[in-house]
Amino acid sequence: MNFQEYSEKIEILKAWAKAYYVDDAPIASDEEYDRLYHEILAFEKENPLFADESSPTKRVGGMVLEGFNKASHKARMWSMEDVFDEHDLDAWIERVKKVKENFTFYCEPKFDGASMNLIYDKGVLQQAITRGDGSIGEDVTQNVKTIGSIPLQIAYEGLIEIRGEVVIKKADFECLNEERLHTNEPLFANPRNAAAGSLRQLDTSVTAKRKLMFYPWGIGENQLVQTRLSEKMRFVYDLGFLQPPRIVVTQNVEDVHMLYHELIETRDAIEMMMDGMVVKVDEIALQEELGYTVKYPKWMVAFKFPAIEKVTKLRAITLQVGRTGVVTPVAEVEAVNIEGVVVERATLHNFDEIERKDIRIGDSVIIIRSGDVIPKIIKVLVERRDGTEVIPKRPLVCPVCGGELLDEGALIKCQNLSCDARVVGAMIHFASKKALNIDGLGDKIIEQLYAQKVVLHVKDLYTLSLEQLLALEGFKVKKAQNLLDAIAQSKGVALEKFINALGIEHIGEVAAKKIARTFGLEWLEATHEQIIGLEGFGEEMAKSLVEFIHVNAVETKELMGIIAPVASKLEITESVFTGKTVVLTGSMSKSRDEMKAMLESLGAKVSGSVSKKTDFVIFGEEAGSKLDKALELGVKTLSEAEVNEMLI
Incomplete structure (x- = not known):
């Protein structure tokens, strides 16, 4: 040959x-x-x-990997807002209609698998990254290359991120578990766990044997010129990717509802596990105009299938103490299988909720679990009571440290800052994905380190030695070294992530970013007046931050010295936009995020809605109702080209 x-x-x-x-x-x-x-x-x-x-x-696979490296997505992978009934879906539709009355829906099944981001450049698959925290995931390229439905080359030369779900057919999942049963391996709980576990095999030949499939559902960074999502996805499918069994593009709300009920009726016949339907705005310009919340795109929702209800018995109520000291009751129930997940615990929210629902230990209850939602008790079957049920009492002392509890009605709090549960909870939050994202430092390991008195404070993580870890049960050299490397790599983290990691009450991701961008590394010197002046900050947030600084300034400065977070304080360049309120609408040569960042660096406040207080509306192609409203109110409008000329 x-x-x-x-x-x-x-x-x-x-x-x-x-x-x-x-x-x-x-x-x-x-x-x-x-x-x-x-x-x-x-x-x-x-x-x-x-x-x-x-x-x-x-x-075929056959490569044995040493581990998985962290990798960054080109564009953020967002979560989706969940809606659970037609009323919630209609409410979302009405929110979209406030921006544009007539628009097109793009609807498709929501497969239950592992989200994946494929990066192609010059026609070649360069990298495959798990979703992770949306910004950073794990590089699983070698494993993904073994999946037959993922092209290694495509007929497109530009840089493009193709997002989708790695799934396994229900029949193949059953076969996989049968094989594991014969080899005395633990069974996968459901197809999603099987897909995710298969992607994280260090031996790529194992992944190759699993019959994984990839269904695209979206695009990240791209240079495609199509103006509708449906057109872009058609382009992706034509590149050689799998297409879901049903896609509906329509302007008729009734068609959306009809597809939802059709998918529910046929869900057992469809080969892959589905947990709902995704509804998106089809027009790209309208997507950009709608924008994003802190967590979700405003232009898409996951319309989840109805939760499956099961009857079980409430055996006991235990208490959990969170990192802020809040004591939360948890229902311990007789094990029940809901869609492949064995449920033994359910949320009870608080003791006011227990009293309102008249929940008693020993009750027969109806429990639901929908998708990723924490199982919860929705009804007590009072008619099944036999008189042996026990009314739970509100706790008076902390179940962990024995300290006296402060009962504020809905909230019951442990006030002891040295309470083991609060310390451990704070460290778990510190290492979590949305904070410092320390790979391998999970809840159980933190609990183990604390119980063995190896780590009693966050700063102790940074003085851990190989010898200390090897002395603990379950640690071999490789696992211990990987953990030490991950802790070392957390140094130099962005300041906003460091602030979020501290777990300050009422200060989340968005607030932490605002603090970091405004005050930089001098944030601990900020006064109440300066903090309350931040956009979106109320009295409660300002008071909480000031109190935290007052009590913890010395320890926090010491921790900053160890971790050396990197400030991303926004440097303002004086311009015609300084101090002005600007609204963006339509499709431009730069992404919405790039335009917003540029304008903020020029001192502008970028708003999502047009009002009489708006100074400028900058518009691109297919500008929507915001441009119409600006013209109606007499607000100054600028094209992208005019903006560029003004900044020369």
């Missing part, structure tokens, strides 16, 4: 693989496929320098 023949046979094998994995319509027998596959493999072994990196033989 010469190189030309090899190249031709590669293309034939690719076509056969696509027909099998993507089209689900094989055009060659297994025998023919295997024979051609081994011909190509033999040529590649004899001529390794000429081996095509996109050859189907590269999907």
